[in-house]
Amino acid sequence: MHSRKYNAKSLFVGKVFFEKLSIYRTTNIFHIAHGAVYTASAYVFYSLYVSKGYSLLLSLPPSLISGAVLGVAMYFTVYRPLEKTNASAGIKFISSLAIYTFIVNMIALIYGNETKVLSEGLSDSITFWDIILTKIQVYQFISFLVLLVLSYIFVKGAKPGRAIRAIGDNSRLFKALGLNERWVKGMVFCIGSAIAGLASIITGLDMGIDPHIGMFAILNAVVAVIIGGIKRLEGVALGALLIGIIQNLVIWQFSARWESAVTFLVLVAVLLYKSGGLLVVKRRVEEL
Amino acid sequence: MNYLLHILIMISIYTILSISLNLPVGYTGLLSLAQAAFYGIGAYAVALFMMQAGINFFVGVVLAVVLSAVLSVFVSYPSIRLKGDYFILASLAFQIIVFTILYNWIDLTRGPYGIPGIPRPELFGIVFDSLPKFFALSGAMAMGVLLVAKRLYSSPFGLVLKAIREDELSAISIGKNVRRFKVLAFAINGGLAAVAGALYAVYVTYIDPTSFTLDESIFILSIVMVGGSGNLRGPVIGTLLMILLPEGLRFLGIPDSVAPNVRQIIYALVLILLMRFRPQGLAGEYRLD
Numbered sequence: 403m404h405s406r407k408y409n410a411k412s413l414f415v416g417k418v419f420f421e422k423l424s425i426y427r428t429t430n431i432f433h434i435a436h437g438a439v440y441t442a443s444a445y446v447f448y449s450l451y452v453s454k455g456y457s458l459l460l461s462l463p464p465s466l467i468s469g470a471v472l473g474v475a476m477y478f479t480v481y482r483p484l485e486k487t488n489a490s491a492g493i494k495f496i497s498s499l500a501i502y503t504f505i506v507n508m509i510a511l512i513y514g515n516e517t518k519v520l521s522e523g524l525s526d527s528i529t530f531w532d533i534i535l536t537k538i539q540v541y542q543f544i545s546f547l548v549l550l551v552l553s554y555i556f557v558k559g560a561k562p563g564r565a566i567r568a569i570g571d572n573s574r575l576f577k578a579l580g581l582n583e584r585w586v587k588g589m590v591f592c593i594g595s596a597i598a599g600l601a602s603i604i605t606g607l608d609m610g611i612d613p614h615i616g617m618f619a620i621l622n623a624v625v626a627v628i629i630g631g632i633k634r635l636e637g638v639a640l641g642a643l644l645i646g647i648i649q650n651l652v653i654w655q656f657s658a659r660w661e662s663a664v665t666f667l668v669l670v671a672v673l674l675y676k677s678g679g680l681l682v683v684k685r686r687v688e689e690l
Numbered sequence: 691m692n693y694l695l696h697i698l699i700m701i702s703i704y705t706i707l708s709i710s711l712n713l714p715v716g717y718t719g720l721l722s723l724a725q726a727a728f729y730g731i732g733a734y735a736v737a738l739f740m741m742q743a744g745i746n747f748f749v750g751v752v753l754a755v756v757l758s759a760v761l762s763v764f765v766s767y768p769s770i771r772l773k774g775d776y777f778i779l780a781s782l783a784f785q786i787i788v789f790t791i792l793y794n795w796i797d798l799t800r801g802p803y804g805i806p807g808i809p810r811p812e813l814f815g816i817v818f819d820s821l822p823k824f825f826a827l828s829g830a831m832a833m834g835v836l837l838v839a840k841r842l843y844s845s846p847f848g849l850v851l852k853a854i855r856e857d858e859l860s861a862i863s864i865g866k867n868v869r870r871f872k873v874l875a876f877a878i879n880g881g882l883a884a885v886a887g888a889l890y891a892v893y894v895t896y897i898d899p900t901s902f903t904l905d906e907s908i909f910i911l912s913i914v915m916v917g918g919s920g921n922l923r924g925p926v927i928g929t930l931l932m933i934l935l936p937e938g939l940r941f942l943g944i945p946d947s948v949a950p951n952v953r954q955i956i957y958a959l960v961l962i963l964l965m966r967f968r969p970q971g972l973a974g975e976y977r978l979d
């Protein structure tokens with residue numbers, strides 16, 4: 403029970419921040435293929451850490467880098483050409499689904515469909531009062547907090563963060579001012595994908611991996627982002643927390659079987675009554 | 691011969707699914723990822739009507755169509771005002787909720803065990819139990835759906851849908867209730883998809899939730915995207931291609947263990963290339979814009 407709570411939270415660790423907040427905000431692409439990046443990074447990590455037996459610290463960077471490269475490659479080979487032809491959101495969405503299918507099936511072809519274990523045996527546990535946590539879960543929680551703070555600083559403060567927000571607000575003006583849109587979007591995909599990789603590896607260490615983990619993670623992240631509100635980082639973090647708590651209440655009070663049904667009912671309810679998410683940014687009419 | 695008949699039956703079932711999805715996608719521009727949910731509702735409804743209530747298949751189909759159409763309103767009525775990506779999400783949510791119910795409401799659906807021994811359909815003493823007879827039935831139903839769709843597309847109703855697709859504001863300005871038309875189009879989609887589900891249930895005689903997953907919805911949407919939407923030709927061509935392609939792979943001697951993955955990879959590549967170079971699909975009339 404307790405373990406689930408922290409899993410749920412950590413699941414959204416990276417996805418949350420960049421899935422919508424940056425990738426969706428800057429590119430308007432409903433990036434389902436992010437789930438494929440998530441899966442792929444975990445499998446690269448598996449090859450290095452389990453198959454080759456390298457240490458954790460040695461295996462982590464190449465896995466994250468390959469995730470980032472994959473994400474950037476997706477942007478430049480598929481999305482960028484679509485943007486040039488002014489393709490609609492629907493077309494980008496279908497393309498994204500197709501990339502996801504392509505990569506996940508490639509992975510299944512290479513590694514097989516069965517679940518792989520990333521870390522052997524039971525890990526040490528730590529007890530606070532009556533809460534029992536494994537070490538991995540503590541790492542998950544810490545990385546969640548660190549990433550939350552880092553991305554807050556990044557998006558609010560640093561220059562690239564400002565560029566991301568600027569594109570999200572008005573991409574035409576951004577281009578008109580002679581700023582390099584391609585570079586910023588590429589960077590968003592790069593960072594977002596690396597973080598997705600980190601999230602999948604941290605989660606995978608605890609729960610194991612199979613080729614289909616990406617879809618589950620991405621759907622949860624999307625729900626969290628929409629519940630919280632796309633426009634604000636605080637909203638996204640709130641959404642992730644809320645979804646984690648709701649899912650665990652369902653598991654606790656009813657059964658794990660109804661977890662996804664309740665999650666998506668909540669999504670539908672939020673879409674209907676507060677389609678901007680729980681934390682809405684107030685805007686002037688002419689900005690909408 | 692039996693192999694050929696089996697493929698023809700599958701083609702007729704998927705033709706019904708793609709033709710019905712064509713209505714919301716190609717005529718109102720609503721991408722739906724809930725098609726497998728309606729397909730599943732049709733299959734389970736007919737199976738349960740026949741086995742629990744002893745209702746004749748053909749009556750059961752009518753009831754399933756009505757049930758599925760009514761349920762579709764639950765998705766479409768509230769979410770139609772949502773734009774683009776959000777409608778997709780709402781339909782996806784419906785898909786996942788329906789799948790979870792099929793999987794977990796064990797008292798009704800037997801959950802993961804599935805429903806075995808679904809009886810064959812019967813009409814005036816004729817039991818459709820052999821492949822040729824069954825093909826006659828499914829073929830006739832697919833033709834029926836095609837005819838209904840053809841009538842529908844050129845009817846005043848279809849023309850209003852086209853008008854909404856091309857320019858929603860203009861349609862509103864001449865007094866058309868856009869929301870009602872979209873809800874109706876989606877209900878017809880749900881109802882027709884249930885026909886396909888009913889056929890599938892009595893053809894395979896065993897159903898379980900794994901036939902009605904999100905992947906299946908994605909597959910059906912890909913059929914419409916590959917073939918193209920907005921006319922009758924597109925979905926039919928898409929169905930033929932997507933059903934026959936994996937059968938072609940069979941003859942290339944790709945081992946069975948990897949065949950499903952190879953098939954998916956090919957589908958995905960075809961879809962990526964089409965979206966890039968021919969977004970209206972092979973024979974479609976409508977570009978998602």
